[in-house]
Amino acid sequence: MSHQSVDTSGVTATRTVVAVVLERHGKIALFRRSQKLDHDRGVWHCITGFVELDTSPEHQAAQELFEETGLALADLLSLHQGPLLEFTDHLGDLWQIHTFTAEASTLLLTINWEHDAYRWISPSDVPRMTCRVSWLERVLEATGHRRD
Template sequence: MKPPTPKPIRQVVTVFLEHQGKILLVRRSQRVGSYQGRWSGISGYLEDPTPLAQALREIQEETGLKGADVTLLKSGPPLSVDDPDSPVLWKVHPFLFLVEHPETIRLNWENTRLCWVALSALSDYSTVPALAQVYPL
């Protein structure tokens, strides 16, 4: 018997935006390629030369916030997330940014709703796989 073929690896960034001790969750639209309707951080495939550059790009694309509107607080080591329902192995590069003016956030087509939650409340939401484990502590 042949061993199973390993899943291809897809590198992504996940950005947590923090304001007054809470983090931003966004609800993924039906128009995105994966995990429609699930809550997540700001995320996207790694296409830019560095994960940090991609994180800043995703923040601007998905929220309208520019680099000057956010402050990097922390980045975590890449984490492998193996979702049994996905044909790929996710390698997630996590980031935590502070946002001072959340009222200026404007969601694009990738997400339909937003909410600010305590990290301890993540389990109350139907999130993308391993979202709490990806958080850069």
């Protein structure tokens, strides 16, 4: 079997993810990434996950919510899809972010190993959190949770 070298410079890879903002009584839940992860350790963000092959963004959002918070669809008052966001990171990779808002029926969550803490906060307090992922503001704005 021969291998041909292909020049991929200038070609962007596409990363497709879901970003779910969990809300309850006007507050949103932010999650601090565990030190066990390879990236974004110790930073605050919403629920996220890569969209797996042959899986719809809606299904992936529900799966990530269950895995990362213990909330099943039956524990949600609603789950709504928001706009699709796209941006290019510092490596030139294109990211497609399927945004969602989920309304929880409870404030009590069971986080998995991906997080070491969670906090319910007012969306207006997000800018005060200095250690957060850079794209969080864009997701909150797209889902209607950004308040100046």
